[in-house]
Amino acid sequence: MTRLINGLHHVTALAGGAQKNLNFYAGILGLRLLKKTINFDAPDVYHLYYGDETGSPGSIMTFFPYGTIPRGRKGTSQLTYTAFSVPTESLGFWMDRLNKYSIAFDKPQKRFNETYLRFEDPDGLGIELVANDEDTRTGWQDSSIDPDKAIRGFHSVTLHETKGEPTLNLLTGLMQHTVVADGEGLFRLQAGNGGPGTYVDVLASTASLRGQQGAGTVHHVAFSTDSDETQLEIRGQLEEAGLGVTPVADRNYFHSIYFREPGGILFEIATNPPGFAIDEKPDELGSRLMLPGWYEPRRASIEAGLEPIELKGF
Ligand code: ZN
Numbered sequence: 001m002t003r004l005i006n007g008l009h010h011v012t013a014l015a016g017g018a019q020k021n022l023n024f025y026a027g028i029l030g031l032r033l034l035k036k037t038i039n040f041d042a043p044d045v046y047h048l049y050y051g052d053e054t055g056s057p058g059s060i061m062t063f064f065p066y067g068t069i070p071r072g073r074k075g076t077s078q079l080t081y082t083a084f085s086v087p088t089e090s091l092g093f094w095m096d097r098l099n100k101y102s103i104a105f106d107k108p109q110k111r112f113n114e115t116y117l118r119f120e121d122p123d124g125l126g127i128e129l130v131a132n133d134e135d136t137r138t139g140w141q142d143s144s145i146d147p148d149k150a151i152r153g154f155h156s157v158t159l160h161e162t163k164g165e166p167t168l169n170l171l172t173g174l175m176q177h178t179v180v181a182d183g184e185g186l187f188r189l190q191a192g193n194g195g196p197g198t199y200v201d202v203l204a205s206t207a208s209l210r211g212q213q214g215a216g217t218v219h220h221v222a223f224s225t226d227s228d229e230t231q232l233e234i235r236g237q238l239e240e241a242g243l244g245v246t247p248v249a250d251r252n253y254f255h256s257i258y259f260r261e262p263g264g265i266l267f268e269i270a271t272n273p274p275g276f277a278i279d280e281k282p283d284e285l286g287s288r289l290m291l292p293g294w295y296e297p298r299r300a301s302i303e304a305g306l307e308p309i310e311l312k313g314f
Contacts, residue, residue, distance in 0.1 A: 004234040005176045007191045007198030008154050009224035009254070009270040010049075010060035011082050013125050014072065016215045018046050018065035019309045020122045025050045025061060027314035028101050029084070029127075030143035030150055033286035034276050035253065036309075039064050043295055044305045052140050052153055055253070055276040055285070057224035058197030059137070059153030064219070067307075071124055072214025076162045077264035079218040080203075080211070083116065083128035083155040085135045085196035090149035091115065094129055097145075111201075112181045112188055124216030130155040135196040144314050156188070156199035157221055159265055160211070164204030166262035171200060174237050175223065191223070220258065222268035228255060231271055252292050253278060 015021045026033045031050035039045040045066055051059035061082065074080045086094060091108065094117060098105050105119035116130040132155070139150035161167050168187060171177040177189040177200060187202045211217060225231045231248065235257050238245040245259040254270040261267050279290050289306070291299055 001176075002230065002233065003176065003192060004225055004230050004237075005191045005269070006193075006224040006226065006272075007058050008157065008200075009057040009222040009268075009272075010051075010062055011079065011154070011157060011218055011221050012062045012064070012268075013082075013218045014069065014123075014213065014215050015063040015065040015121075015125070016069065016071075016123045017067060018048065018307050021048060021063050021065045022309050022311055023314070024121050025063075026143070026311050028097065028103070030140060030145035030314075031059075031061065032140040032143070033311065034060070035280075035290060036286055036288065037252070037290045037292075038295065038302060038306070040251070040292060040295075043298070043302050046306060046309075049253075049276070049286075052137065053142075054282065056137070056153065057270070057272050059139075061154075066215065070214045072217035073209065073212040074124075074126060074160075074217070075208040075211035076160050076206070078160055078211030079157050079221050079265055080160045081118065081126040081128050081158040082218065083130045083157065085137075085152040085155035086129045086131055087135070087149065087152075088115075088131040088133050091117065091129070091131045093146075093149045111186070112183075121216065125218070126158075128155070130196070132196060137197070153197050155196040156201050158201045158203055159221075159261075159263065160203050160205065160208065161263035161265075162204070162206050163263070164202050167202055167265075170243075170261055171202070174234065174241060220266035220268050222254075222256065222270040224272055225269050226272055228271060231255060231257060231269060234269060 034055040035049035049062045135152040137152040139152045141147045177191045181188040189200045190198045243259045
């Protein structure tokens with residue numbers, strides 16, 4: 001069987017203010033600002049990308065900071081928690097750091113034998129840090145955080161469904177995941193080589209209302225595929241299964257297809273190439289506003305419409 005899915009690629013969420021978003025993800029969490037561009041469908045809104053040094057698939061968190069849009073609500077048919085992977089011995093450091101920046105967090109909890117911290121970003125987006133010693137990735141080394149303690153990339157995402165089975169069937173079928181643990185209504189799946197960055201937790205529970213889109217909610221989760229060829233192969237299978245998959249869209253840094261999984265969460269499958277160095281040098285990623293070619297003639301007016309942002313004081 002050809003491998004069509006490797007694990008997570010990126011998570012994209014809606015945010016409020018761009019500066020607060022930058023301070024939280026690049027400042028407090030110490031991710032690299034990889035790309036400062038615009039929402040290709042709404043050029044008056046930034047699209048900010050964060051991740052490791054090169055923006056490896058499985059490390060990329062992206063935001064549309066819409067400014068003053070209302071907050072959403074966590075609930076079913078939604079990706080409710082995005083978990084990042086950190087070394088076990090760094091957990092004390094992270095608790096001190098969250099305290100330092102007055103970010104409230106729940107006391108450490110355990111899931112599938114791993115300890116994690118749960119908190120929210122400034123817009124209420126669910127974030128976790130999962131302590132583990134199986135992650136060999138390096139993360140972004142050049143933030144104000146000691147490289148030994150830095151976030152390595154994603155650990156997992158939690159998909160909150162009312163019924164788990166249809167989503168599990170899709171993930172374990174066409175999407176080539178395997179169930180590696182389960183308990184208390186929660187299933188852990190992995191793709192590709194497994195390990196942090198490939199985990200998807202499916203939570204089946206009717207205890208919450210349906211999630212509502214707004215600031216502080218995830219818009220979609222993207223899974224990684226190796227190439228345009230593997231993308232077309234899985235696209236054909238998704239189409240045949242009646243999942244209403246879109247045509248391939250060029251997102252400049254990757255190529256994307258989208259569809260809704262049976263529980264209602266928007267899924268994307270994104271190619272690993274070409275990556276973030278397509279329009280900036282690797283050591284200059286995120287340093288200036290990048291526009292796709294068709295928007296370049298409008299650069300002056302687009303720039304004038306965006307809030308200037310800068311990382312200072314971290
Ligand atoms: Zn996406």
